[in-house]
Every structure is written in C-alpha cells, then in structure tokens.
Amino acid sequence: MIDKSIQLDNKKFTVGTFDDSDKLLHAVDTLREKGVKIFDCYTPFPVHHLDHKLGYQRTNLTIAAFICGLIGCLSGFTLAYSMNVIDWPMIIGGKPQDITLFTSFIPVMFELTILFTAFGMVFLFFARSGMVHGIKEDLLDRRQTNDHMLLAIDNAEDQTVNNSEIQSILQKEGAIEVRGTVTPFNTSHTSDEDLENSTVIQEEVKVVRSSGSSKKITLSDDEKSSRLSLLKSTLGDASGKDDLKQISGIGPKYEETLNSIGIFTFEQVSKLNADTIKAIEEMTNYFPGRIERDDWMSQANKLMNK
Amino acid sequence: MYSADIRKPLVTGGKTYSDVTEDICRPIENKPTSSWWMGFIIAVILLLVLVVTLVWTVWEGIGTWNVNKSVMWGWDITNFVFWVGIGHAGTLISAILLLFRQKWRMSINRSAEAMTIFAVFCAAIFPLFHMGRVWLAYWALPLPNAFGSLWVNFNSPLLWDVFAISTYLSVSLVFWYLGLIPDIATVRDRAKTKARKFWYGLFAMGWNGSAKSWGRYEVVALILAGISTPLVLSVHTIVSMDFATSVIPGWHTTIFPPYFVAGAIFSGFGMVLTLLLIARYVMNYQDYITTEHLEAMTKVILLTGSIVGVAYITEFVIAAYSGYEYEQYAFANRMFGPYAWAYWTMMFCNLMAPQVFWSKWARTTPWFIFVISIIVNIGMWFERFVIIVTSLHRDFLPSSWVMYHATWVEAGIFLGTFGLFFTCFFLFAKFLPVINMSEVKTIIKDKE
Numbered sequence: 216m217i218d219k220s221i222q223l224d225n226k227k228f229t230v231g232t233f234d235d236s237d238k239l240l241h242a243v244d245t246l247r248e249k250g251v252k253i254f255d256c257y258t259p260f261p262v263h264h265l266d267h268k269l270g271y272q273r274t275n276l277t278i279a280a281f282i283c284g285l286i287g288c289l290s291g292f293t294l295a296y297s298m299n300v301i302d303w304p305m306i307i308g309g310k311p312q313d314i315t316l317f318t319s320f321i322p323v324m325f326e327l328t329i330l331f332t333a334f335g336m337v338f339l340f341f342a343r344s345g346m347v348h349g350i351k352e353d354l355l356d357r358r359q360t361n362d363h364m365l366l367a368i369d370n371a372e373d374q375t376v377n378n379s380e381i382q383s384i385l386q387k388e389g390a391i392e393v394r395g396t397v398t399p400f401n402t403s404h405t406s407d408e409d410l411e412n413s414t415v416i417q418e419e420v421k422v423v424r425s426s427g428s429s430k431k432i433t434l435s436d437d438e439k440s441s442r443l444s445l446l447k448s449t450l451g452d453a454s455g456k457d458d459l460k461q462i463s464g465i466g467p468k469y470e471e472t473l474n475s476i477g478i479f480t481f482e483q484v485s486k487l488n489a490d491t492i493k494a495i496e497e498m499t500n501y502f503p504g505r506i507e508r509d510d511w512m513s514q515a516n517k518l519m520n521k
Numbered sequence: 522m523y524s525a526d527i528r529k530p531l532v533t534g535g536k537t538y539s540d541v542t543e544d545i546c547r548p549i550e551n552k553p554t555s556s557w558w559m560g561f562i563i564a565v566i567l568l569l570v571l572v573v574t575l576v577w578t579v580w581e582g583i584g585t586w587n588v589n590k591s592v593m594w595g596w597d598i599t600n601f602v603f604w605v606g607i608g609h610a611g612t613l614i615s616a617i618l619l620l621f622r623q624k625w626r627m628s629i630n631r632s633a634e635a636m637t638i639f640a641v642f643c644a645a646i647f648p649l650f651h652m653g654r655v656w657l658a659y660w661a662l663p664l665p666n667a668f669g670s671l672w673v674n675f676n677s678p679l680l681w682d683v684f685a686i687s688t689y690l691s692v693s694l695v696f697w698y699l700g701l702i703p704d705i706a707t708v709r710d711r712a713k714t715k716a717r718k719f720w721y722g723l724f725a726m727g728w729n730g731s732a733k734s735w736g737r738y739e740v741v742a743l744i745l746a747g748i749s750t751p752l753v754l755s756v757h758t759i760v761s762m763d764f765a766t767s768v769i770p771g772w773h774t775t776i777f778p779p780y781f782v783a784g785a786i787f788s789g790f791g792m793v794l795t796l797l798l799i800a801r802y803v804m805n806y807q808d809y810i811t812t813e814h815l816e817a818m819t820k821v822i823l824l825t826g827s828i829v830g831v832a833y834i835t836e837f838v839i840a841a842y843s844g845y846e847y848e849q850y851a852f853a854n855r856m857f858g859p860y861a862w863a864y865w866t867m868m869f870c871n872l873m874a875p876q877v878f879w880s881k882w883a884r885t886t887p888w889f890i891f892v893i894s895i896i897v898n899i900g901m902w903f904e905r906f907v908i909i910v911t912s913l914h915r916d917f918l919p920s921s922w923v924m925y926h927a928t929w930v931e932a933g934i935f936l937g938t939f940g941l942f943f944t945c946f947f948l949f950a951k952f953l954p955v956i957n958m959s960e961v962k963t964i965i966k967d968k969e
Contacts, residue, residue, distance in 0.1 A: 220729075222727070255733055257729055259703075259707065259962060266732050266733070266736035269732055276740055276741060277744065280748075298663060299676075302672065307676055310676055316676070322678075322684065322762075323680075323681060329688055329748045332744070333691075333748060334691070346734075347727070351722075351727065353727070354710065361538065361539055361710065362539040362962075401722075402710050464535070
C-alpha cells in the first residue's frame with residue numbers, strides 16, 4: 216500500500232494555507248467535526264498531534280522494527296556459529312569450540328541486530344511512503360517546505376458540505392489564502408518559465424482571498440495617495456537613510472518596499488502609531504499585527520540612540 | 522507551544538519560519554565566502570599530505586612507521602581511537618538527547634552527526650593501512666577464505682571492531698540522511714539553478730511534508746534514536762575491549778568500557794565545540810547556536826571530564842591495591858617513566874582543565890570555551906597515546922623494552938586526516954543545510 220499523499224496523481228484540491236500551526240490544528244478539528252474528509256496536510260516541520268487529529272493510526276513500523284532486529288540477531292548467531300563451531304572450529308587460547316563460545320558471539324549479534332533494524336526501518340519507511348530517488352515531487356505550494364502549512368481536500372471526494380462552505384470555513388479559521396482548484400506541480404522537473412506559465416500559477420491569480428484580519432487588499436490610486444499623505448504628515452520627511460534591516464522583521468526586500476512609500480529612517484519608524492501602522496499594512500500587504508508584535512517603534516528608538 | 526519562563530529561548534532574534542529558511546539556505550544558495558575558500562584550501566592541502574604519506578606507506582611498506590615488535594601499535598591505533606571517540610558526540614546529541622527530549626540538541630545535531638561520519642572515515646584509515654597490504658582489507662570480513670576453509674575468528678575483539686565500526690558508520694549515515702530529507706526538499710523548492718533542482722530533487726525523494734509522512738518519519742526517527750543509543754555505547758565498549766581482553770599490564774582492566782565511553786563523549790564534545798564555535802562565528806549563526814547551547818555542552822564536558830578523571834584515579838588506586846607488581850610498575854612507569862610528560866599532559870588537559878567550567882563565566886565566554894575545547898582535544902589524544910605506548914614499550918620482558926617515537930610519515934598521516942575531516946566538513950557546510958531547519962522551526966516559538 217503506497218502512500219497517496221506523496222504522489223498526488225493530478226487530482227484537484229481545495230487548499231487552505233496557514234502560517235500558524237495552532238490555527239491549522241483548529242481548522243482540522245472544525246472540518247472533521249462537520250464530517251469533511253481531509254485529504255492530507257502539508258507542513259514544513261512536524262506539527263505535533265496533527266496526525267492524531269487527522270485520524271491517522273499510529274504506524275505499525277514499530278512491529279516491523281522488532282522483526283528486523285530479531286532477524287539481525289539470529290543472522291549474527293547463525294553466521295558465527297556456522298563458521299566457528301560447525302564449519303571450521305579453531306582452537307584459540309584453549310577456548311572451547313562448542314555452543315559455550317556463544318559469549319564471544321554476543322558483540323556481533325548485537326551489532327547486527329542494530330544494523331538490520333536501522334536499515335529495515337529506513338527502507339520500510341521509504342517503501343511505505345513511496346519515496347524513491349528520482350521520483351517527481353508533487354507540491355501544492357512552493358512554500359509548503361518553507362513556511363506555509365497547507366490543508367488539502369480532494370475535490371473528487373464526496374463531502375457532506377459543499378465546496379464553497381469548506382472554503383469559507385477555512386477562511387474563518389484564519390487561512391491566509393484559500394484556493395479552490397489546485398493541481399499538483401513539481402519544481403525540480405520543470406523550468407521556472409514553464410512554472411510561471413503553467414496552470415498552477417494561473418490558479419494562484421484566481422485565488423479566493425480570505426476575508427477578515429489577514430485580508431490582502433488592493434488599493435485604488437486615490438486610497439494610496441491619501442495614505443501616503445497621512446504617512447508624510449505623521450512621520451515627516453526623511454533626513455538621510457538608515458539601515459532598516461537592523462529592525463527584526465524587516466528584510467532587504469521589505470526595506471525597499473518601505474523606502475518606496477517614503478520611510479527611510481529609524482526616526483520615522485519610531486513615530487509609527489496605530490493609524491500609520493494600518494496604512495502601511497494596507498499599502499504593503501504586510502502581516503497584520505506583526506509590526507506591533509515585534510515592536511518596531513521601540514526597536515527603532517533603541518537603534519536611533521545607539 | 523511549551524514554555525518554561527526560567528529558561529532563555531533556544532533561538533534568539535525573533536526569527537520567523539521563513540527567516541530560518543533564509544538564514545540556513547544562504548550559504549548553499551550563494552557563492553562561498555572568502556573565509557570558506559581559505560579554510561577549504563588549507564584543508565585540501567592537508568588532505569594532499571594524507572594522500573602523499575599513505576601512498577608512501579603503501580609503496581615503501583610499514584617500515585616507514587616506527588612501530589616495532591614491542592610497540593606494535595603506535596600513533597596509528599592512538600589516532601584510530603581518537604577519531605572514533607570524536608564521532609561519539611554526534612550520535613549522543615542526536616540519539617540520546619532526543620530520547621531525553623533535550624530540545625537544545627536541535628540546532629547542533631546536524632553538524633555533530635556530520636562530524637561523526639567524517640570522524641569515522643578518518644578513523645577507518647588507520648587500521649586499514651596498518652594491515653600493510655591494504656588491498657587485502659576485505660579479509661577482515663567473514664568471507665570463505667580462498668586458501669582453505671578458514672573463517673574469521675569470532676573470539677577476537679578486533680573482529681568485533683570490524684562489525685561495530687561498520688555498523689556505526691552505516692547507521693549514522695542513514696540516520697543523518699533521514700534527517701536531511703525534509704531540509705533537502707526545502708532547498709529543492711527554492712532552487713533557481715538547474716543543477717540544484719536536479720540534485721536536491723534527486724535526494725529529496727519526492728518529500729512534500731505530508732502529515733502522513735511526518736507521522737511515520739517521527740516514529741522511524743525515534744526508533745533509530747532508540748537503537749543508536751546502545752550502538753554508540755557499544756562501539757567504544759568494543760574499542761576498549763581491543764585492549765581490555767589482552768593481558769598487557771595497564772590494559773587488562775574491567776574499568777575500560779565505561780571509562781572509554783565517557784572519554785569518547787568527552788572528546789567528541791570537545792571537537793563539537795571547536796567546530797561549532799568556528800562555524801557560528803564564520804557563518805553568523807549566533808541566533809541559532811546561542812550561549813545557552815554552548816553552556817549546555819560545557820556542562821557535558823564537565824560531567825564526562827570528571828568521570829574520566831575519576832577513572833584515571835581509580836585505575837591507579839586499583840593498580841596499587843592489586844599487589845600485582847607488573848600492574849603497579851605499569852602505572853609507576855606512566856607517571857615517572859620516560860613518557861611522564863605525556864601522562865602529565867593528559868592529566869592536566871582532561872582532569873584539571875575542564876574543571877574551570879564550574880564557573881558560569883567560563884561556560885558562557887566563547888573564546889574561553891574555544892581554548893578549553895582545544896585543550897580537551899589534545900588531552901584526549903594523549904590519553905590514548907599514554908594507554909597504548911606506555912603499556913607496550915615496557916612489558917613483562919625487560920630485554921624487549923624500547924622507546925617509540927613517530928616518524929614524519931606517521932605524523933603526516935595524522936595531520937592529513939584533519940585535512941580529510943575538514944575538507945568533508947567544508948563541503949558539507951557549502952552544500953547541505955548545517956542546521957536542521959525543520960526541527961528548529963518547531964522550537965522557534967518555544968522557551969525551554
């Protein structure tokens with residue numbers, strides 16, 4: 216029985232993307248309570264209890280481990296006994312040449328137990344998961360191995376509730392992005408240009424953006440200019456340019472974005488207030504609440520006084 | 522998220538998941554820095570020294586070494602035990618600390634395991650070349666002998682060593698690779714170049730982080746940790762039996778297995794600290810390998826160093842108490858004989874020096890830890906030298922007493938193995954994620 220959640224066979228999926236493992240776990244709970252069949256979740260790191268919440272049985276690889284170990288142990292004994300007792304007994308240091316040699320066999324039996332268990336485990340793991348060198352990987356999001364946690368629902372599956380309701384549940388649970396029909400793709404076997412042109416990326420354009428706190432907003436020109444003038448009046452003009460990257464939460468790319476809306480110095484960052492933070496978040500689609508959580512204002516204050 | 526407020530966070534700098542990915546993939550995705558090149562070139566030069574001295578050994582014969590009929594094991598077996606011992610910290614960190622649920626292991630286990638594997642490569646060179654005809658090394662395996670039906674001797678600890686070391690190497694390798702798969706997949710999905718896409722795609726084996734695979738993966742990792750723990754203890758136990766099962770005074774003691782295992786962990790942590798202190802400085806990983814990590818490791822050094830110290834003293838007391846004159850002489854000879862300088866170097870480096878770690882300042886000051894870690898490395902090399910050479914050079918028969926000093930070939934091979942070790946390590950630091958990203962991402966919000 217090969218794992219279907221590694222090879223996705225060109226199915227179509229409804230995918231909710233999360234950036235917080237607690238939200239993902241909660242979403243799994245809610246969906247399963249409603250009787251929705253979840254195909255699988257995809258996370259960049261092991262999320263504890265996720266497999267229990269998805270209703271997966273604990274793997275019986277542990278039993279296999281015991282059997283592999285037993286085979287190893289018996290092989291060690293058979294090897295040593297058949298060579299040193301049956302086939303060609305050697306008299307060394309006056310030691311006996313019968314089953315009492317057993318004590319000398321223990322180290323080899325022990326090592327082979329471990330060797331067989333380890334290799335047996337790893338090969339069974341690969342076999343059970345359908346993993347093999349050179350296989351193409353089926354991804355639903357390029358960042359599922361980086362920082363995105365996905366909840367995937369097979370569109371072909373009969374569900375108790377309809378697809379649009381599933382999508383709205385995902386949105387309510389705090390998914391940063393919900394997509395209706397996602398086809399699996401792979402990165403290492405496709406060139407970047409092909410990827411850009413493929414339907415996968417087209418899908419992303421038609422993303423059903425989730426509502427609520429983490430909504431991605433596109434502003435009209437008027438709205439933009441009103442926010443820009445708000446920033447200008449509160450923060451004042453930049454005198455020179457500081458290395459904003461020193462603030463935790465600002466990377467090189469986001470620094471450029473900030474520069475493009477007229478924020479260049481620590482002094483300006485230190486003057487941020489609730490209104491201006493909101494304006495920045497709306498204009499740059501930055502993670503809502505991050506600026507306050509990371510407390511850029513006092514970080515900037517400290518850096519200013521350095 | 523688990524949180525214990527008396528502890529400091531394990532990852533500092535307020536990192537997000539994608540920050541972790543960015544930071545750790547940076548060396549892989551960018552051109553190597555000039556300090557990388559400098560280190561790598563030095564390592565390759567040392568590696569060439571290894572090649573030259575090994576070729577010379579094979580070409581000219583073991584006579585190029587100063588080992589003789591009394592001291593038949595000299596620097597070669599000293600170095601073998603030294604390198605095998607160094608490997609032990611890697612498995613201890615990734616297996617034993619996993620079983621103990623010590624989360625601080627997560628940002629150091631990858632590099633420590635890599636160190637294990639490279640150290641075992643270095644170790645294997647010595648017994649193989651000491652055989653003289655290295656191309657016949659496969660005779661050590663249980664194969665039917667073409668010159669009669671003679672098999673290997675299962676009574677011999679040297680054969681146990683063949684099984685132990687090869688099991689250790691291969692199990693460490695699969696354990697390491699299993700841990701790498703999710704991270705290789707991360708690099709694959711960020712890859713911009715064709716070559717990177719191909720190679721990381723090949724080794725990621727289609728990993729996509731599905732919850733089903735993760736569930737299985739965690740069980741497999743736990744079982745591997747569970748069996749690696751007795752493995753790591755058994756390996757140095759068996760190495761110690763190479764000595765303990767003989768009748769040579771100074772070797773023939775039952776304290777050897779625990780004493781060797783403690784010494785191995787001690788020396789391994791010494792090397793881990795040396796390497797990580799350099800790596801965290803050069804690669805700017807202070808947020809991942811924090812002073813908390815350093816402090817935890819120095820505590821292990823303090824503990825195992827003290828165990829080793831107690832073992833030295835016990836060994837001496839038992840020799841004195843035994844009333845067995847050969848044993849008593851062996852120890853008197855170690856302390857006051859012609860190799861007394863090596864004995865006292867060992868005592869200073871292993872027994873005294875690590876005791877400074879009772880002080881909090883010493884445990885949290887990187888440059889100072891670095892100095893002590895070097896001292897520990899030196900001390901543990903001398904421990905093996907003292908055990909092997911002082912016991913052999915004066916045994917039961919005074920007419921066969923000799924002195925032993927290494928030749929340039931033996932010294933060159935030892936120096937060269939550092940070249941092999943560091944060449945491997947630099948390549949690893951360039952092509953693979955040095956820190957286990959997927960594990961670190963589970964703890965960036967934790968305090969423990």
